[in-house]
Amino acid sequence: MVSLLLDVFKQNEMNHDAKIMVGILDSIEECVLIINCNLKIVYVNPAYAKILKVPRNRVIGRSLKEIEPAARIIDVIRTGEPIINDPSHIKSLKLDVVANMTPLYYDDSLIGAVAIFRNVTEIKKLNEEIFNLQELTRSLQKQPFASELEDPFNKIIGNSKCLQEILIIANKSAKTNANILIRGESGVGKEVLAQAIHDASKRSEKPVIKVNCAAIPTELLESELFGYEEGAFTGAKKGGKKGKFELADGGTLFLDEIGDMSPSMQAKVLRAIQFKKFERVGGNNSRFSDIRIITATNRNLEKMMEAGTFREDLYFRINVISLDLPPLRKRRGDIPSLITMFLKQLNSDKTLSAEALEQMMSYSWPGNIRELQNAIEHTNIISTNNIIQLEDLPKYVKDAKTSNYNLSEKNLNLSNLIQDVEKKAIITALQITGNNRTKAMSLLGISRRSFYEKLNKYNL
Numbered sequence: 001m002v003s004l005l006l007d008v009f010k011q012n013e014m015n016h017d018a019k020i021m022v023g024i025l026d027s028i029e030e031c032v033l034i035i036n037c038n039l040k041i042v043y044v045n046p047a048y049a050k051i052l053k054v055p056r057n058r059v060i061g062r063s064l065k066e067i068e069p070a071a072r073i074i075d076v077i078r079t080g081e082p083i084i085n086d087p088s089h090i091k092s093l094k095l096d097v098v099a100n101m102t103p104l105y106y107d108d109s110l111i112g113a114v115a116i117f118r119n120v121t122e123i124k125k126l127n128e129e130i131f132n133l134q135e136l137t138r139s140l141q142k143q144p145f146a147s148e149l150e151d152p153f154n155k156i157i158g159n160s161k162c163l164q165e166i167l168i169i170a171n172k173s174a175k176t177n178a179n180i181l182i183r184g185e186s187g188v189g190k191e192v193l194a195q196a197i198h199d200a201s202k203r204s205e206k207p208v209i210k211v212n213c214a215a216i217p218t219e220l221l222e223s224e225l226f227g228y229e230e231g232a233f234t235g236a237k238k239g240g241k242k243g244k245f246e247l248a249d250g251g252t253l254f255l256d257e258i259g260d261m262s263p264s265m266q267a268k269v270l271r272a273i274q275f276k277k278f279e280r281v282g283g284n285n286s287r288f289s290d291i292r293i294i295t296a297t298n299r300n301l302e303k304m305m306e307a308g309t310f311r312e313d314l315y316f317r318i319n320v321i322s323l324d325l326p327p328l329r330k331r332r333g334d335i336p337s338l339i340t341m342f343l344k345q346l347n348s349d350k351t352l353s354a355e356a357l358e359q360m361m362s363y364s365w366p367g368n369i370r371e372l373q374n375a376i377e378h379t380n381i382i383s384t385n386n387i388i389q390l391e392d393l394p395k396y397v398k399d400a401k402t403s404n405y406n407l408s409e410k411n412l413n414l415s416n417l418i419q420d421v422e423k424k425a426i427i428t429a430l431q432i433t434g435n436n437r438t439k440a441m442s443l444l445g446i447s448r449r450s451f452y453e454k455l456n457k458y459n460l
């Protein structure tokens with residue numbers, strides 16, 4: 001039985017059919033290996049010899065167990081079951097092959113097995129290349145084209161000449177490390193501009209840390225800015241805490257409302273900016289931080305210097321580049337595009353009637369763009385129609401033209417008039433800022449203490 005298979009390949013004993021069969025096997029491009037049940041190799045074709053780089057006469061007649069004891073075709077003899085599409089890697093030849101191994105039966109008896117395997121090294125390589133190219137295509141598809149890259153300044157809406165002039169300077173200075181002072185009334189977009197400058201700078205991958213100097217009580221501002229060491233004060237965190245100067249390392253520190261900083265803090269901040277070093281509260285070690293400082297204020301720092309409430313040396317340190325954002329009433333032409341943008345942000349498809357738009361354009365917007373944003377939010381909720389009407393506008397916008405005082409003999413008492421105006425101004429400031437007291441007091445240009453005294457006085 002065993003010899004049957006061997007006989008097929010004995011050239012001199014081959015009958016006509018066997019010769020044809022062997023001729024076919026000899027000519028195919030896949031490697032063919034045939035073993036008998038004793039695991040003796042009875043045939044390999046020329047492709048086998050070529051691909052595996054071994055002469056046929058060195059293989060035929062030898063036991064596969066000696067040459068390749070782990071060969072999977074041995075399992076086929078053991079189980080009598082075929083193994084299909086079996087991948088393997090021939091390390092010594094750096095070849096990847098896929099084999100089909102089939103048992104050979106004669107009269108229902110197993111007489112051997114044949115393995116036909118393809119060299120898939122090239123296919124595998126090509127497959128890997130295709131996969132890598134697909135990955136590359138996918139990642140390139142995700143990246144925007146250079147022309148599509150978002151310009152950080154595009155977020156700042158407005159085509160008015162006065163705004164555009166500032167944006168040109170801001171764009172140029174963004175590329176430098178110069179400290180920038182942004183001035184402008186409350187809600188005019190100082191923070192938005194500071195963010196755009198950071199985003200357009202070389203520091204954009206690093207953090208931009210914002211501190212509202214007016215919102216933090218003086219006693220806390222030092223530890224907020226410079227951090228503290230463990231045990232610096234009761235309630236200090238274990239291990240201490242990093243301050244904003246440390247957190248902004250490599251990036252930008254945005255000090256909003258710098259004009260509201262106490263003189264003692266001004267001195268400390270000046271030192272930190274000047275020498276780029278500072279100490280945590282309760283610590284002696286000097287720490288260094290590589291930061292770009294952007295400051296903002298709605299105060300008149302020059303007047304404050306004259307009055308001795310703002311340090312001149314700090315002023316010159318922070319004011320290398322000065323950007324003065326004009327109030328909205330001086331760039332009324334930007335109002336329609338801002339309204340469109342805010343409505344879009346609210347996912348609203350409403351538009352303003354000509355009358356409503358005219359009123360929005362003629363209102364003075366003391367709270368600037370923030371006030372406009374709040375007004376649009378209000379209007380969008382109130383209006384039941386797709387066209388926003390004059391009556392849908394907030395009362396303080398709608399009534400703006402008619403809010404002048406009708407002075408007569410009966411109401412000329414100056415003190416009453418002033419109080420009346422004062423109360424209305426506070427109410428308006430709170431409305432505009434959405435009840436944000438810090439922003440309201442800054443809009444009114446009065447100190448925290450005076451603001452709270454007035455709230456009490458007018459029962460607000």
Ligand SMILES: Nc1ncnc2c1ncn2[C@@H]1O[C@H](COP(=O)(O)OP(=O)(O)OP(=O)(O)O)[C@@H](O)[C@H]1O
Pocket residue numbers: 155156157158184185186187188189190191192193256298369370373439
């Ligand atoms: N040009 C602009 N385009 C689009 N949105 C703007 C623009 N300017 C301001 N805003 C929006 O108006 C609001 C107020 O802006 P921002 O907070 O920057 O003002 P600010 O001058 O820093 O105010 P404050 O002095 O009260 O801190 C924000 O919601 C901001 O997104």
